[in-house]
Amino acid sequence: MKLLRRKEGPSLDVRLAALLQAASLAEGRLSEQAVSGARAIAERAGVRRDLSIDHTVAALAGATGSGKSSLYNALAGEELAAVGVTRPTTSTAQAALWDGEGAGPLLDWLDVPRRHSATPNPDTSGLILLDLPDHDSIRLSHRLEVDRLVELVDLLVWVVDPQKYADAALHDRYLRPLAGHRGVMLVLLNQVDRLPPQAVDRCVRDLRRLLDEDGLAGVPVLPVSARTGTGMAELRTLLGDRVCEHKSWSARLAADITAAADHLATAGPVAHAETIEGTPEPDTGTAAAEPAGVLESSRETGAGVAVVGEPGAEGEGKRMAGLDKALTTALAEAAGVPMVVEAVAKGHRHRAVVATGWPVTRWLRKFRPDPLRRLRIGAMAPAKPSRPDREIVGRTSVPAASAVQRAQVETAIRDVGEAAASGLPGPWALAVRQAARSRAQDLADAVDRAVGTTSGPATRRPRWWRVVNVLQWLVFATMLVGAGWLGVLFGMDYLRLPQPPLPTVGVVPWPTVLLLGGAVAGVLIASLSRLAAWAGGRRRARRAARALRTAISQVSKEYVLDPVEAELDRHARFAAALELARS
Incomplete structure (x- = not known):
């Protein structure tokens, strides 16, 4: 069964789904009370919808001596509730039903066991009136x-009397916190027969002023x-109109959804937030993560929807790109990239001499250490697509980062987080x-793996x-032939x-030409x-410097920027869901 669609905006089904999505996205980020509260409201709304949309549950609530039970009896047309001077008179809620067929499951859910059939009235058919304790x-x-x-309940009917209508307990504990539910609220100034006519008008005006201050402008008094x-x-007519419209229950659910969304929007962080783990990867199936270096330029406090493309977004994107570059530079310095780059050049020359030097002297080069092998560059290589199980795992022998270099990396990571x-x-x-x-x-x-595997191609001959x-x-x-020839002679x-x-x-003999020519040619080559x-x-x-910087930039993206982008994407989806739930 689908919820009734309002004249404007999304249906309650859509808003409920959006609230649940916002609560799921807020898991581990916002306080557990706000998240569980939103889920409870969504669950409660689904249950209320499925039980009955043909009945309107109105509750008479008020303070001790306000005359709730008297009004309850008067509306029901018979003495259903005990009325007396001993307080409290009403100890448990009881219900009066006008055409209560099918209302049993709803009252069971409300846990109201005391039920009475009221005097039939076609104008209020479908009304369930509750008399609440004080x-x-x-x-x-x-x-x-x-x-x-x-x-x-679907409709709140607050009963006040001329003596205690300004009671702080009522306004502070109920009316002001329920300002968002003013569409499902009535206020009755009871016992006006005890006042002269001019005093009734003054009390009504004063009560109206107090309600306006509570954010309840427009609530009928x-x-x-x-x-x-x-x-x-007039009260029966007003209740009859609410019952005939069959919208009080949906208006109540809509107000509950808005209140839960507002609570999520202003909720504090989860307790012990410093231990939050499990930052999600971007959900490409739901909402694509923003490109690296492009962040929302306008984020309202609370749960305002982040906007990309507003003035200043380009500047913020450039700032993030600069921070990304600074992070890559810091990681490169800490990983010893300058040393590796120098070793690549020296190692290439060293191996070239071993491979192309004069055979008479090249063997001496083997006694000198290979700069790349000393750093264990070339001992690590990425897995081939055909043999992913053959990846060599290990570490290079690049010296560990100094305390200053580690501090620079931590500063760069912190700057990225702060900017985002x-x-x-x-x-x-x-x-x-x-x-x-x-993933720090x-x-x-x-980074070390990136350095080792990226520098591997530098060892290729x-x-x-x-x-x-x-x-x-x-x-x-040729030189040996010349030397042998001369030896024979x-x-x-x-x-x-x-x-x-x-x-x-x-005039030069050929053996001498071969011997000397071979030696000179070998040295020249x-x-x-x-x-x-x-x-x-x-x-x-x-x-190698370019490749290493690219590889380290990819590592910084995977280990720093991607988690940040995933969290920003999560917030953007949370804000969009919250905006939909509040609409």
Whole structure:
């Protein structure tokens, strides 16, 4: 069964769903009392709707001696409630029913066991009138019973008398807090037969003034007398109109939803909020998170809907982008990125000499440590898509961050949280700041992994190294041929053997050309390779610096900005749901 739709705005079904969504989003952020209260109201509204929409439950509530029971009897047309001078007279609520068919489950839910059939009246068919105990009774059970039923009935009829209509207990405890329920409220000034006519007018005006001060402007005020019947016809007509409209129950639920939404909007943070965990990821199925660096520029206090695109949003986005850059810089410094970049350049040159140097001397380079291996760069590599189980896990040997560097990272994280929380209500600002720090414990390891895996490509051997290496060995082989040739000639001369014909290049014998040419060519190739390795090392260092900064920026987004954006998205959805619930 769908709730009746009002002439303007969303239906109560939509508002109830919005209230429940707001309560769920506020879980762990706002006080448990406000969240559970909103859920209780939503649950109560659903139960009330399903029980009966054909009956209107009106309750006569008032102080001791205000004449509630007399009015109850007069409206019912018979003596249903005891009336006397002994107080309190009414100890439990009782109900008078006009056409009470189908009202049993509703009264069971209200927990009103005493039920009476009133004198039939077609104008009030469907009315259930409750006579409540005194709200100022000396018995606590009576006051608790009033408080319970005041939260459940559809129409509140407050009965006051000329002597105690300004009682602070009534105004402070009930009327002022229920200002949002003025659409389902009546105020009866009873026992006016005890006053002269001019005094009645003064009392009504004064009561009207007090109600206006309580925020109850527009609430009907009727002077009545159960003893003489003054104003009773008007009261019956007013009750009949409310019953015929069949809207008091929905108006009451609408007021309850608005009150619960207002309570959520002004609720304080959850107790021990510093221990909040489980910051959610952005819900792409419900509402997409805002892009990194773009935050709402206008957030009203309470639960105002955040607005993107208003004047100042661009400036705030630039500010967040600057803070993101500062965070990335701080993380890069703490992760030793400058040292890694320098090691990339040196490591490239070191490996180039080992791979392309003169074979006679290159082996000496192996006794010198590889800067990248010393930092354990290259020992970590990201998992291949085809073999995700082969990811190598470990840490680099980059020196740990200093106390100053750690402080700079913490400051940068705090600045991001403070900037993102700017303009949010207190509890949500606290949640955003906590979200910025929610994964700080894992940040150092994540950055280290990013450094290790991102720097891994710097250890890859260029293809030209292999070509030069082959060329070096060919040249070295040529030199060995020349040296061997000269050795054979030396041996033959030593043994006084006849010398074979010796080819020459000009006047220089070929063996000498091969030996000296191979040595010179090898040294020349090694020198050119070292020059190329120096330039290549600089290029690799620049690429590594860019790649490392990008990787660290991604880590900062995943571990700091994404939780912040998720919390901002949660608040935006909470604000939108709250706005819908209050509309």
